[in-house]
Amino acid sequence: MRGTLQGSLLDVADEITIGPLGGAVERNELSRGAWVDVRTHWVSGADELFARLVERVPWRAERRRMYERMVDVPRLLCSYREGEELPDATLATARERLGEHYRDELGEPFSSVGMCLYRDGRDSVAWHGDTFGRGRTEDTIVAILSLGAPRTLALRPVGGGTVRRFEVGHGDLLVMGGSCQRTWEHAVPKTARAVGPRISAQFRPRGVG
Ligand SMILES: O=C(O)CCC(=O)C(=O)O
Numbered sequence: 001m002r003g004t005l006q007g008s009l010l011d012v013a014d015e016i017t018i019g020p021l022g023g024a025v026e027r028n029e030l031s032r033g034a035w036v037d038v039r040t041h042w043v044s045g046a047d048e049l050f051a052r053l054v055e056r057v058p059w060r061a062e063r064r065r066m067y068e069r070m071v072d073v074p075r076l077l078c079s080y081r082e083g084e085e086l087p088d089a090t091l092a093t094a095r096e097r098l099g100e101h102y103r104d105e106l107g108e109p110f111s112s113v114g115m116c117l118y119r120d121g122r123d124s125v126a127w128h129g130d131t132f133g134r135g136r137t138e139d140t141i142v143a144i145l146s147l148g149a150p151r152t153l154a155l156r157p158v159g160g161g162t163v164r165r166f167e168v169g170h171g172d173l174l175v176m177g178g179s180c181q182r183t184w185e186h187a188v189p190k191t192a193r194a195v196g197p198r199i200s201a202q203f204r205p206r207g208v209g
C-alpha cells in the first residue's frame with residue numbers, strides 16, 4: 001500500500017534533473033582577477049526541489065549585532081557542514097558535479113552548503129564578501145544555485161566602482177571565482193517589486209565562509 005502511494009506521488013512530481021556544465025557555462029570576467037560564471041536553467045524540475053527544500057530545511061530566523069544593536073537578519077538561514085546529511089539528494093549531486101567541473105581551477109572539492117530563504121522582496125543580503133576564512137586571503141570559488149523568484153545578485157569592486165547585476169532565476173547557477181570574495185563584494189538587494197520567495201544554496205570549499 002505504502003509503496004503504491006509513494007509510487008503514485010512520484011509520478012505526479014516533476015523529475016528533478018541537473019544539466020551539464022561543460023560547454024553550458026558563460027564566464028564573465030570582472031576586474032582584479034575576479035570572475036562570475038552563469039549557467040541558466042541548470043536544474044530542471046526546480047519547482048519540486050524548491051517545494052522539498054521549503055519543507056525539509058529547518059529554516060532559522062537569526063538576530064545579529066550591528067552597531068551595538070541586535071537586528072533581525074533579513075532572510076531565513078540554515079547551513080550544512082561537510083559530512084552532514086543534506087535535505088535533498090539533488091544538492092549532493094549538484095555539489096559533486098560542481099567539484100568535477102571546477103576541479104582544475106579550484107583544486108579541492110566543495111564541502112559546505114549554506115542555504116538562504118528570502119521570503120519576499122524585503123528580504124536581502126547586504127554588501128559583503130565571503131571572507132570568514134580563506135576567502136579573505138586566497139582565491140576561491142563559491143557556487144550558488146537559485147530557486148524560486150528571480151532576484152538580482154549585484155557585485156561591485158571593493159572600494160567602489162561600477163555595479164554589475166546578474167538576474168538569477170529558478171534553477172540557475174551563478175559561480176563567483178578568482179579573487180571575487182576579496183576584491184569584489186556581492187549583495188541581493190531588497191526590491192519594492194512584488195516577488196515571491198527565493199531559496200539560494202551556496203556551495204563552498206572547506207574553510208571558506
Ligand atoms: O542568496 C544569494 O544568492 C547570496 C547569498 C550570499 O551571498 C551569502 O550567503 O553569503
Ligand SMILES: [Fe+2]
Binds near residue numbers: 128129130186
Ligand atoms: Fe555571500
